[in-house]
Structures are given as C-alpha cells and as structure tokens.
Amino acid sequence: MVLNDRLDRLVGETSNMISLQNVTKTYQIGPSLIKALNNVNLSIEAGEMVAVMGPSGSGKSTLMNIVGCLDVPTAGTYLLKDRKVEELSENELADIRSTNIGFIFQTYNLLPRLTALANVELPLLYDGSKNTKTRALEALEKVGIDDRKNHKPSELSGGQQQRVGIARALVKNPSIILADEPTGNLDSKTGIEIMGILQDLNKNSRITVVVVTHEEEIANYNDRVITFRDGSIVSDKPVSDKILISDKYLSNRAANNEN
Amino acid sequence: MKIKSVFLMAIFSVTANKLRTFLTLLGIVIGVAAVISLMSIGRGTQQAITAQIESLGTDLLFVSPKTGANLTLADADLIASDPRSDFLVAPQISAPASITFRGEETSAVVNGVTGAYGSVRNLEIGSGHFISPAHVKNRNEVVVLGYQVAKDIFDERLPINEYVSINGRRFNVIGVLEEKGGGARFGSEDGQIFVPLTTAYYRLTSERTTQGEISVSTINVQSISNSDLVDKTVEDPKEYISDILRFSHRTVEDDFSVTNLQDVINTLNEATAALVVLLGSIAGISLFVGGIGIMNIMLVSVTERTREIGIRKALGAKKRDILGQFITEAVLISVTGGVIGASFGAFISYSINRLRLFGPDFETVITADIAILALTVAGVIGLFFGIYPAARAAKLNPIDALRYE
Ligand SMILES: Nc1ncnc2c1ncn2[C@@H]1O[C@H](COP(=O)(O)OP(=O)(O)OP(=O)(O)O)[C@@H](O)[C@H]1O
C-alpha cells in the first residue's frame, strides 16, 4: 500500500523539485573554517516527503536554509525547479521564498502581538494578494484551528501554535514545505498530529515536504530518510513501513462511528 | 505590498508600546508647537509694524540730514514754497524729554512741530486742538499729549488747560490725541507729546546751527497734497525734492536723504522676516532634537524586533518591504507629533491673543504656510531620522535575524 502510493506519485511527476550538486557551505569563525555542508549531492522529487536526520551540528538546518533560499551555497549548484538559485538576486530569492516555500519552525516563530489569523495573513500581504482574510481563514480551517483565529500566540498551546505555523506555511500553496524540527517542542501525541497534517498536505495538496527531526519515530512518517554527519550524507534510504496517520485517524474515526 | 497594509501595520507596531511612542512623539510635538507659536509671534510683530507705518499713508516722505549735516527750517520752507509743486511740508524736531505733573515724572518723546504735522501724519485730535501757526510764531509754551501719555499722567481726568512741566518748563496742555494703536513700542504717537517747533528749538533743545537758523531732525513731506491742482502733481517726488535741496545746498554729495514710506516698510519687512526665520530656526533646533529621539527609538525597535524581521523575510518580505515598514513607522510618529504640535502651537498663539500677553494691540498671526511648513519639516525629519534605522533593519541577514534571541 505504501509502495503503491509512492509509485503513483512517481508516475505523475518525474522531474526533480530540489537538486543539490556538490553543495558546500562553509563558515569562517576566527581562524578556523567550518564546513557546515561538505559536497552534498541530493535530489528530492516533487511530491516526496523526506525526513532529514543527524546529530546536532551535522548541517541539517544549514541544508534547510539553502533549500529554502534563505542562504546560498559557498560552492556547488542548487537547482530549485531547474532554476539555478545561486544566480538569483536578493529580491528574486525573496520572490521564490514568497511563492514556492513555506517554512515551519521548531519554535513556531509566530509574531507574538498578532492574532492567529493575522499571522497566517502575513505572507499574503507581501505579494499584494486579494481576499487575504478569507484565504488565511481557509488555511486555518485546513489545519483545524479556525476556532482560535482571534487568539494571540501566547493564548495557544504549543501544538495549536504549530498548527497556526503550518497554516501560515501553506496559505500561499507553496511547492515545498520545509519544517525544521516541527515536533521538537511538542509531546509525542501532538507531534504525531502535526505529522498527520503534513502528510495530509503532502498527499492531498501534493506539496513536497522536508522534515528535520531527531526522533526515529517521527522519521517513520516519511517516505525517505536522509542522514547527515559532519556536513555529509551518510545514508539515504526509503522508509519500508511508512506510518500513515490520516489512514489511522480515518480508521479510528470509522471505528468510533461504528460504536 | 499595499499601502493600506503598510500603514495599518505601522499603526499597529507604533501603538504597541504606547508610553515609549508618546515620549518620542512629545519631542516632535514640542518642536512643532515652538516653531508655530514663535513664528506666529514673529509674523504678528511684522504685521503690527507694517500696519503702524501704513496708517501714516504711503505717500509720505521723510527728509533727514546725513550725520554731521544739518537740515533747517529754511529747507522745509523751500520745499513748501516750490512754485511747480504742491507739497504739504511738516518739519519736526524730536528729542527725549521728561514730563512732570504734580511731582510724578514720566518720559516721552517730545516733538517740535508745525500745524501741518497733524494733517501730514493723519493725527486725530481727541479733545482740545492741535498746534496752530500762531503758537509756532509766538513760541508759545503749549503742548498736545499723545493718548497713552495723557492716560498715564491724568488717568480719567481731563488734561486740557492743566499745566505740565517739560524739562523744567511749564507748558499748558491744549489738546490730547485720539488713540492711534499699534503700541507705543512701535513708535506710535500714543507715547509722544507735541509742542510748537520754535518752542522746542529755543526752549527745549540746545543745538544751534552756525548760521543761527533753526535746524530740524526730519522734514515730513506729503507728496500728494489735498489740493486738486493736477498740474502740480510730481512724477517722482523723491527725486524732485532731492533736486530742490541739492540746488540750495550746493554740496558735492547729498548731505541729506529722502526716504519714502514704502522704502521704510520694505526695510522693516526684511528685518522682521529675518526675525521670523530666526525664531523659527531656534524652535527648529528642538524639532531636530525630537528627530534624534525618533532615530534613537527606531534603532532600539529594530534591535528588539530582529527576530520579527527574520520571520518576515522568511515569509517573502523584500528589503524594500522592511525598509518601507520602518520608515513608515518613523514618519507616522513624526507626522502625528507634527499634527498635535501644530494644534498645540495654534492654541498657544490663540491664548497669547486671548490673554493679551503682549499687550492689547499685539496679535499673533498664524498663516497656513507656517502650519504647512511645520508639518512638512516634521515629516521630513521622520524620513531623515528613520532612514538609517530602517536601512539597518532591511540589511539584516534573514538567517542571523531568525537565530537572534
Ligand atoms: N551562521 C553561522 N556562523 C557560523 N557557523 C555556523 C552558522 N550556522 C551554522 N554554523 C555551524 O555549521 C554547523 C552546522 O550547523 P547546523 O545549524 O546546520 O546544524 P544542525 O544539524 O541543524 O544542528 P541542530 O540539530 O543542533 O539544529 C555547526 O557546526 C554550526 O556551528
């Protein structure tokens, strides 16, 4: 069943969404040169859901920043939908972030003084979209938190804040959602709910998802796990028994209805 | 980004820290209020002076001697008796004097004048009558008091036929002038007294010319006289009078100068305009200090909101969006301060008039251009002092900004 799912997707879209060729990122700190990414080659296809793992300092966040066009490689080539990102200007990078990328953060990074709705509306304000309120509300509905639309982040639980964070990431229908340890600050039950939402977006909205995680369990909700150590990929393999939460929930709900 | 969202966002951010915004605003409010009220006082002064001078009639000319030279009564007669023109001529001697009435002493400017002076300078007699040619001829010791002088000395009592002592000599009060207004400080007749020219010359002053002629301080000439003799109107009275005197004095260089009232108004306008600018600039310094306050608070705000800037950039904000956001906030503060300050300044200016702070005759003047100027300067100051903090915000690297704690 998991295999069928993946095959379906491969038949539909074969082009690479993300392609890194010999990407290196170095930081100069005083006299020493730190290679946060060392000659990384990596392709992620459209519609994939990928987990990135590795010990602290192995370069996971650095990878996410480059994939998300917040940063550019020191050396090598990064193709996003076949566009060479390192050739783009700062404004063009901002455009790509605006139209193609949705970020989800471990610490949610909601603006504390804005309501949930206003936080979700924010990305829409930067491209002159119309009906921003309606669209933001739709995004909140999609992650099941629309009843809290007028709450400030401080009035929401961690799990609820992260749902708002996801709504903000998906409000512009991005091609890619990048989540850097989205469940890192949540208990495991809430973490699984979040993974369920990401799976739903991946499956039903066909958004490519990359999730950084430290937890083996969370990784198992993805199609593929890439492991980093010291800035290099040390393993890259499919998940043989991917857990599908939406199905599980559906069956749970079905079971509940039967009772 | 839409203007409306930029604006709403700025209002939202600025109102987040109300006390801080209020204090920053205060700097601009004080600056703009100071500019407006001081400039309105300056304009008021300007207007009072101009009105005072124009009340004399703009066809008035003054002939005065250059330093070291003399003008005499003979010169005045020469101009008056010119056959081809019909000037109304009023020679005048002016000197400070002390007036005593029943042991109380005040000081005023004493003018020795002839009967023509009253009509040349548009003086209205309140009670009694003005100096007559007979008074001048007989060197009578009679005096006409300006309104304010009479009031100071006699209060509500009638001064006519009373005796006052001027520089130790007894003078009979024969008349009091109507109130002229404009305030004594601008040279209004209200603070002056008038005696016959000859009396002033022989009894009150000590100057004597070598030829034994009566010297005068000023000759007032009204170029268009009351007569209907059209053929006797002169094209350029200033030059015409100069020619008469040159012919008589036979000096290489003119030892006198002829000024018409328009010249005086122009000169004074220049001087008072400079005064207005000076007052405005002094107040402008406080506006500048207010601007530094804005810059200071914007820099703090940028540092505090580093993470917010990172988030906005991750969500697709461009450099110019961040730049625009912070500049809008700075300008919003300064323009709001400008509007409040302008109202406050107008209120101060109004209160000065209402409470008669600078005397009954002084009115401050607020013109639209002062208000527009102050508001524009406030806006420009917000822009100027907002650009640097905003540029710092826009320049932030999104990753560093997101990591900022
Ligand atoms: N802006 C920076 N300046 C200097 N060094 C940096 C910078 N960002 C990252 N690094 C270094 O690059 C390496 C990789 O960092 P990165 O944040 O990608 O690790 P990570 O895998 O995300 O770790 P964690 O699991 O702790 O989040 C680390 O050694 C880090 O110190």
Ligand SMILES: [Mg+2]
């Ligand atoms: Mg990390």
